[in-house]
Amino acid sequence: xxxxxxxxxxxxxxxxxxxxxxxxxxxxxxxxxxxxxxxxxxxxxxxxxxxxxxxxxxxxxxxxxxxxxxxxxxxxxxxxxxxxxxxxxxxxxxxxxxxxxxxxxxxxxxxxxxxxxxxxxxxxxxxxxxxxxxxxxxxxxxxxxxxxxxxxxxxxxx
Ligand SMILES: [Zn+2]
Numbered sequence: 001x002x003x004x005x006x007x008x009x010x011x012x013x014x015x016x017x018x019x020x021x022x023x024x025x026x027x028x029x030x031x032x033x034x035x036x037x038x039x040x041x042x043x044x045x046x047x048x049x050x051x052x053x054x055x056x057x058x059x060x061x062x063x064x065x066x067x068x069x070x071x072x073x074x075x076x077x078x079x080x081x082x083x084x085x086x087x088x089x090x091x092x093x094x095x096x097x098x099x100x101x102x103x104x105x106x107x108x109x110x111x112x113x114x115x116x117x118x119x120x121x122x123x124x125x126x127x128x129x130x131x132x133x134x135x136x137x138x139x140x141x142x143x144x145x146x147x148x149x150x151x152x153x154x155x156x157x158x
Contacts, residue, residue: 007112007136007146008045010087010155012038017157020052021118021126024091028121031093033064037107038087039078047086047112053077055107064090065105074107087114089132095119097133103143113137129155 020036027034035057040050056070066074066088078084085108097117106115117133118126126132134151135143146154
């Protein structure tokens with residue numbers, strides 16, 4: 001049976017997209033994985049990105065994840081601004097997708113939450129997500145990788 005991922009359409013302002021990748025690239029220049037969160041609102045089947053957040057992170061075995069302090073700050077910040085956490089992006093040193101740790105230590109496990117892995121420390125120029133690994137959380141600890149077609153259809157940079 002095919003599991004369809006409950007990822008809705010994502011609307012990403014170009015400015016947020018570019019600043020996100022600038023941030024990831026900066027970490028990559030120092031050979032650290034970078035982590036950036038996309039926050040915003042939802043309306044019917046649309047996720048509208050309003051801003052990006054660089055959380056307090058822990059670095060482990062060459063990887064990165066949000067720290068518990070970072071999680072607390074984020075929750076307070078989001079509730080004050082009436083925004084929700086919609087997606088996370090992090091980089092890998094080379095060209096591969098989710099690691100086991102990535103599946104176990106995401107910043108959210110809301111259905112439809114999206115995790116994006118940017119290859120090669122984000123050192124290449126990205127104008128869309130076509131060379132990234134994109135996963136939607138489908139529940140029960142499982143992530144579903146989106147096809148290139150699904151990514152192109154669902155993520156609109158405006
Ligand atoms: Zn990773």
